[in-house]
Amino acid sequence: MGQEVSSEAFDPSIPPAKLSRRDLRAVAELIKSGACKNVVFMVGAGISTAAGIPDFRSPETGLYSNLARLELPRPEAVFDISYFREDPRAFYALAQELWPGKFKPTMTHVFMRMFADRGLLLRCFTQNIDTLELAAGIPRDKIVFAHGSFAGQHCIDCMEEFDRKTLEEHVRSGTPAFCACGGLVKPDITFFGEALPPEFHGSLHLLEEADLAIVMGSSLSVYPFAALPQRIEEGVPRLLMNMEKVGEIGSRRDDVAWIGECDDGVRELAEQLGWWEEMEGIWKGLRGDVGPEKPGLSVDTLEEEVARLTGDVEKSLKVAEEHKAWVAKGLEREKERRKSIDEEVYGEGKAADDGLGHVFPHLKSKQ
Secondary structure (H helix, E strand, O other), X not given: OEEEOOOOOOOOOOOOOOOOOOOHHHHHHHHHOOOOOOEEEEEOHHHOHHHOOOOOOOOOOOHHHHHOOOOOOOHHHHHEHHHHHHOOHHHHHHHHHHOOOXXXXXXXXXXXXXXXXXXXXEEEEEOOXXXXXXXXXXXXXXXXXXXXXXXXXXXXXXXXXXXXXXXXXXXXXXXXXXXXXXXXXXXXXXXXXXXXXXXXXHOHHHHHHOOEEEEEOOOOOOOOHHHHHHHOOOOOOEEEEEOOOOOOOOOOOOEEEEEOOHHHHHHHHHHHHOOHHHHHHHHHHHHOOOOOOOXXXXXXXXXXXXXXXXXXXXXXXXXXXXXXXXXXXXXXXXXXXXXXXHHHHHOOOOOOOOOOOOOOOOOHHHO
């Protein structure tokens, strides 16, 4: 861990223009100086893993790698709008585990709230759908859910808003919800094949007003979100807190990169700012009964949670397959029974009808 420049695109011997150094202390000095009035955050899944929410792409604990063993055309299909139209069950099983209320905000979420409380937060652009920014107390009008979120729900056909409590009941039971028009209902998460929310495109101009940009917990690999740091004006300091160097942060004189866990980085910066005690108090209050030494889940617990999640999906799919098999067997038995009756009435080898309408009316049209 520590402070590093994420690129050697410029001569490191050239001093920063606005920062005294390229480290967290210098960033804290800039914030305390009053020169930062409009701070922009750009955050990804890495800020929520400490809450116990697995990210999507980690080789061992990512959702995609665990969903890969399910009978899906590909792991990403669980978030594909075309596949959702064909079979929404996998997503509904996944939504059971990710539904808001099951997880608590991390120290990093509370850190962003501190900027909002002080009137310094211009916007928080988030790739996350978990709504932990809202749970931390960040005002909704200060958040841009770049990839949508669980905060709303609509029909995918007529776009009519759906009752949240009713959808939650459907999610908890694992049964897809349908709109009055007959269309499927899902949370306002942006699936593959759907356009990004209008608020994302409508907020891009705010990046030009930033006087400090902080990127945390993002791989900066998914566009157009990955291009956001490049929209920050030249000369504006940019801070990266991440487990690895990403993007082109480090190519400018006032870029700083802190490599490590986001919660560790924000604690260090909060201490430099003199915010730590207040921030820790808010965090403990939001966390509730989670122990102070373990704000999130351990790696072992996280793996258990992911295994349980994928197990629930498998269970849902297995039940559906068993139901299909039961229907098929029932159908075959009914055919044999009707054949026997028809042969008695009309003679051997003859039949009046398939005779299934009264038993399986919903299947008759398919025979």
